[in-house]
Amino acid sequence: MAKTLYDKLWDSHVVRELADGTCLLYIDRQLVHEVTSPQAFAGLRARARGLWRPEANLAVADHNVPTRDRALGITDATSRRQIEALERNCRDFHVPLFAMDDIRQGIVHVVGPEQGATLPGMTIVCGDSHTSTHGAFGALAYGVGTSEVEQVLATQCLLQKRSRTMRVRLEGTLPKGVGAKDMALAVIGKLGTAGGTGCAIEFAGSAVRALSMEGRMTLCNMAIEAGARAGLVAVDETTITYLAGRPFAPSGALWERAVAAWRGLVSDGDAQFDHEWEIDVGALAPQVTYGTSPEMVVPVEGRVPDPAAERDPARREALAAALAYMDLRPGTAITDIAVDVVFIGSCTNARLEDLRDAAAMIAGRRLAPGVRRALVVPGSGLVKRAAEAEGLDRVFTEAGFEWRDPGCSMCLAMNADRLESGERCASTSNRNFEGRQGAGGRTHLVSPRMAAAAAIAGHFVDIRHDL
Amino acid sequence: MQRFERETGLVVPLDRLNVDTDAIIPKQFLKAVARSGFGINLFDNWRYLDHGEPGQETARTPNPDFVLNKPRYQGASILLARANFGCGSSREHAPWALLEYGIRAIVAPSFADIFYNNSLKNGLLPVVLPEAVIDRLFQAVEATVGYSLTIDLRSQRVFAKDEEIGAFAIDAFRRECLLEGLDDIGWTQAREAEIRDYEARRRHEAPWLFAQAKGHS
Numbered sequence: 077m078a079k080t081l082y083d084k085l086w087d088s089h090v091v092r093e094l095a096d097g098t099c100l101l102y103i104d105r106q107l108v109h110e111v112t113s114p115q116a117f118a119g120l121r122a123r124a125r126g127l128w129r130p131e132a133n134l135a136v137a138d139h140n141v142p143t144r145d146r147a148l149g150i151t152d153a154t155s156r157r158q159i160e161a162l163e164r165n166c167r168d169f170h171v172p173l174f175a176m177d178d179i180r181q182g183i184v185h186v187v188g189p190e191q192g193a194t195l196p197g198m199t200i201v202c203g204d205s206h207t208s209t210h211g212a213f214g215a216l217a218y219g220v221g222t223s224e225v226e227q228v229l230a231t232q233c234l235l236q237k238r239s240r241t242m243r244v245r246l247e248g249t250l251p252k253g254v255g256a257k258d259m260a261l262a263v264i265g266k267l268g269t270a271g272g273t274g275c276a277i278e279f280a281g282s283a284v285r286a287l288s289m290e291g292r293m294t295l296c297n298m299a300i301e302a303g304a305r306a307g308l309v310a311v312d313e314t315t316i317t318y319l320a321g322r323p324f325a326p327s328g329a330l331w332e333r334a335v336a337a338w339r340g341l342v343s344d345g346d347a348q349f350d351h352e353w354e355i356d357v358g359a360l361a362p363q364v365t366y367g368t369s370p371e372m373v374v375p376v377e378g379r380v381p382d383p384a385a386e387r388d389p390a391r392r393e394a395l396a397a398a399l400a401y402m403d404l405r406p407g408t409a410i411t412d413i414a415v416d417v418v419f420i421g422s423c424t425n426a427r428l429e430d431l432r433d434a435a436a437m438i439a440g441r442r443l444a445p446g447v448r449r450a451l452v453v454p455g456s457g458l459v460k461r462a463a464e465a466e467g468l469d470r471v472f473t474e475a476g477f478e479w480r481d482p483g484c485s486m487c488l489a490m491n492a493d494r495l496e497s498g499e500r501c502a503s504t505s506n507r508n509f510e511g512r513q514g515a516g517g518r519t520h521l522v523s524p525r526m527a528a529a530a531a532i533a534g535h536f537v538d539i540r541h542d543l
Numbered sequence: 544m545q546r547f548e549r550e551t552g553l554v555v556p557l558d559r560l561n562v563d564t565d566a567i568i569p570k571q572f573l574k575a576v577a578r579s580g581f582g583i584n585l586f587d588n589w590r591y592l593d594h595g596e597p598g599q600e601t602a603r604t605p606n607p608d609f610v611l612n613k614p615r616y617q618g619a620s621i622l623l624a625r626a627n628f629g630c631g632s633s634r635e636h637a638p639w640a641l642l643e644y645g646i647r648a649i650v651a652p653s654f655a656d657i658f659y660n661n662s663l664k665n666g667l668l669p670v671v672l673p674e675a676v677i678d679r680l681f682q683a684v685e686a687t688v689g690y691s692l693t694i695d696l697r698s699q700r701v702f703a704k705d706e707e708i709g710a711f712a713i714d715a716f717r718r719e720c721l722l723e724g725l726d727d728i729g730w731t732q733a734r735e736a737e738i739r740d741y742e743a744r745r746r747h748e749a750p751w752l753f754a755q756a757k758g759h760s
């Protein structure tokens with residue numbers, strides 16, 4: 077029978093299936109970070125349980141780490157305790173860890189692929205919802221809670237039910253200046269934040285095949301914002317080329333065998349999906365969110381919508397509340413919205429290609445006077461080093477941006493990088509929830525190019541015509 | 544895990560779409576390394592007028608307009624919510640905070656996947672009822688002080704007094720675990736031999752999945 081890519085990944089990991097369809101599923105790789113793991117390790121200690129396969133895990137601190145003056149240590153005592161707990165747990169349970177001063181340290185979803193710890197055909201979990209990122213490699217990857225982190229540490233398995241499948245075909249050639257982030261936001265705008273609930277979304281179509289691995293990761297990263305558990309992209313030459321020579325990837329004869337197997341990680345031609353969508357991206361505009369949910373998104377030439385035009389009362393109220401929080405009036409042109417802060421970073425958009433895209437928009441110009449802070453936070457130490465080798469750091473700093481050390485930073489503001497109440501931010505991250513980037517902070521999600529352009533202009537601009 | 548069989552309790556309505564996990568338990572409280580202490584910070588940004596930090600000892604100023612602070616809803620154990628409840632991050636701190644506050648079940652038209660899973664693993668029951676039924680429940684709760692519901696997991700039904708409000712679905716395996724208070728890890732460890740067999744087969748088919756990283760201990 078014809079199978080979807082999801083079916084192939086699922087079927088090859090079932091250890092046992094129960095009568096109601098719940099499966100004991102084998103997990104090949106677990107990525108671990110400091111925020112969602114302490115209680116899992118504590119649970120193991122409390123019941124004197126050991127690890128099933130310590131080397132199947134890879135740990136890195138990212139959510140809480142400072143992004144400057146790192147040599148001075150962490151001043152926030154609670155953050156420090158959490159990172160020390162991770163270090164101690166990894167030592168005691170023999171889990172490989174990239175420490176804070178390791179060049180390989182960075183955001184867990186940037187580090188995994190960069191190291192080749194993310195491989196096609198794997199099941200990958202992490203106590204973090206954006207684990208969907210790794211699906212870009214034709215791997216089944218999704219976020220889990222702390223109880224499940226503990227279960228994978230102890231048994232390398234999870235009890236799960238099969239998801240429904242959805243295919244989103246993105247067809248056409250993207251206009252200049254429009255990229256994977258805009259596609260991701262447009263998909264969420266179309267499906268809604270719950271449109272993918274219970275589904276694994278396979279992104280397919282000519283526009284996806286044309287994307288680099290970085291772009292595919294951006295797309296899969298945001299599958300969770302459409303409510304999906306996992307995002308997926310079929311394996312092709314782009315995938316294989318990206319992985320060759322990575323430290324955790326196989327080499328020699330094993331590489332050849334692996335590649336042969338990976339080439340089969342595509343949906344069969346006549347495979348059936350539970351849901352299908354098709355979006356033509358040929359005329360897609362850069363996208364900007366205006367509200368407090370990623371589905372509240374419009375093209376850059378659009379305007380802030382009017383709640384009065386919304387027929388459904390619950391949605392009308394949600395929209396009115398969002399505009400009140402964002403301090404936006406209905407009908408305002410997106411390009412008239414001025415920003416105070418710009419954040420270029422996060423597991424959505426902090427890879428080398430993202431930094432290149434952002435830097436290309438700057439071209440010798442400086443931050444607009446109204447922009448109080450602009451941060452560039454590379455996704456990993458290796459991304460940072462590669463960007464510096466190309467001189468990107470100088471492009472940013474000469475324009476007035478701050479060039480920081482890797483971590484989650486202002487994506488969720490668990491460290492010192494955060495918005496002050498009332499500040500408005502153009503951000504390349506993935507969530508615009510109330511208070512996400514700091515209590516009272518207002519977030520507009522955009523691509524790296526759009527964020528950099530907003531930093532220079534002081535407000536959103538249609539980068540297809542202006543700048 | 545806390546067992547769940549039947550819960551009768553006061554209902555508190557939270558009339559908002561897409562309540563995300565950061566609203567349920569804001570990120571600053573995730574720096575804890577223990578599994579408890581989150582109840583007091585449930586819905587912190589909405590529940591208090593002042594900003595909260597972990598381990599704060601000074602008294603907080605409750606927001607009298609927030610529904611959980613209204614006298615008529617004190618002691619509620621059932622949360623009535625809107626669609627896509629629990630969207631956002633994977634933090635299990637969200638169900639921990641709800642349980643610690645005293646919520647045992649949440650009734651909503653839909654839940655975000657990870658939150659739904661995390662809740663079940665902690666004995667917090669997510670109950671999905673049709674949108675129209677949820678609308679009626681919101682009206683009934685507003686109209687009647689002391690409105691309570693009974694949620695019966697064995698029969699998978701929800702009652703108000705003796706009137707049946709609706710039936711809900713739940714996987715048989717999950718239902719069993721909740722009724723018995725069973726933990727997934729114990730269940731899985733009992734299948735160790737099957738996992739070893741699977742690994743042996745995979746090691747043969749896809750040995751690169753078991754290879755060690757180069758240049759890494």
Ligand code: SF4
Binds near residue numbers: 422484505
């Ligand atoms: S960068 Fe943001 S979304 Fe990504 S893992 Fe860190 S906090 Fe989560």
